[in-house]
Amino acid sequence: ELPKPLPGAFRGEKMFLVFAGTAGSGKSSLVATLSKWMKEEVGLRLSVINLDPGAEVLPYEPNFDIRKFFTIRDIMRRYGLGPNGAFLKAAELLGEYERKIVRDPAFTGFYDYVLIDTPGQLEMFMFRPEGTKFLKRLEMMKPVLLIYIVDGSLAKSPEDLMTSYLLSLILQSKVELQVVTVINKIDLLSDQELDVVRMLIENPEEFAKMVADKVGGIAGDMLLDLAQVAEKYSPSERALAVSAKTGEGMKELYDLIHEVYCSCGDLT
Numbered sequence: 001e002l003p004k005p006l007p008g009a010f011r012g013e014k015m016f017l018v019f020a021g022t023a024g025s026g027k028s029s030l031v032a033t034l035s036k037w038m039k040e041e042v043g044l045r046l047s048v049i050n051l052d053p054g055a056e057v058l059p060y061e062p063n064f065d066i067r068k069f070f071t072i073r074d075i076m077r078r079y080g081l082g083p084n085g086a087f088l089k090a091a092e093l094l095g096e097y098e099r100k101i102v103r104d105p106a107f108t109g110f111y112d113y114v115l116i117d118t119p120g121q122l123e124m125f126m127f128r129p130e131g132t133k134f135l136k137r138l139e140m141m142k143p144v145l146l147i148y149i150v151d152g153s154l155a156k157s158p159e160d161l162m163t164s165y166l167l168s169l170i171l172q173s174k175v176e177l178q179v180v181t182v183i184n185k186i187d188l189l190s191d192q193e194l195d196v197v198r199m200l201i202e203n204p205e206e207f208a209k210m211v212a213d214k215v216g217g218i219a220g221d222m223l224l225d226l227a228q229v230a231e232k233y234s235p236s237e238r239a240l241a242v243s244a245k246t247g248e249g250m251k252e253l254y255d256l257i258h259e260v261y262c263s264c265g266d267l268t
């Protein structure tokens with residue numbers, strides 16, 4: 001039985017869901033699948049935002065699209081830049097347009113959740129001061145939950161899966177955010193690889209031990225220490241496996257989001 005929102009109880013409370021993750025991890029796909037699920041199955045009022053100026057096609061219809069202000073293609077042409085330079089310029093522009101962007105009704109309107117898709121390249125939004133500033137501005141408006149997406153197809157290489165999983169810690173160390181970690185693309189995994197993913201979610205320290213044995217030396221020791229930090233600051237109860245392609249895990253993901261939403265609601 002789904003936790004239906006009580007009529008009126010949380011209306012207008014609103015929470016920002018920011019989807020972050022490395023390029024190609026499935027941010028846009030998950031925004032599309034989860035928003036459709038939340039609308040159809042729970043009947044929530046949602047706003048969907050695209051902040052990726054480099055997006056060519058989107059798998060959803062955004063209520064707000066950064067591309068109405070600038071696109072990577074335009075920036076490359078106008079400033080004579082290559083794609084990397086254009087992404088840096090785009091981060092600057094995001095900072096310049098920030099006030100305008102967050103005043104848009106897609107951000108300020110009467111919604112249960114505002115889902116925010118971020119640029120394909122994690123570094124443009126998350127590892128630039130403009131991105132951090134943007135998140136802080138959102139936090140001043142309403143609670144923010146970061147949905148950090150790990151590309152589950154990395155299960156073929158546990159050390160890469162582990163490091164991608166740990167990246168969310170760096171984001172958390174800059175902006176104090178609640179985080180849910182999602183391992184995506186589980187439809188692509190064999191049973192054995194799925195076990196690897198489950199182990200990372202259910203017992204990150206055990207997982208780290210396995211990887212540390214494989215990696216060895218100081219790098220292995222570091223992974224063990226980092227796994228403890230991960231367990232402390234993004235506990236494994238806040239992690240789960242999904243497929244944006246098949247929709248598997250959407251209910252579980254929504255349950256986690258709803259749990260955070262309710263605890264935020266209690267505070268205000």
Ligand code: GDP
Nearest residue numbers: 023024025026027028029120184185243244245
């Ligand atoms: P983004 O760069 O993080 O926004 O990633 P996208 O959502 O654009 O997805 C990158 C690629 O991965 C696309 O080709 C998607 O179709 C694919 N993809 C995303 N999620 C899944 C998934 O759950 N399963 C599979 N098999 N492919 C996926």
Ligand code: MG
Nearest residue numbers: 027028052120
């Ligand atoms: Mg995308």
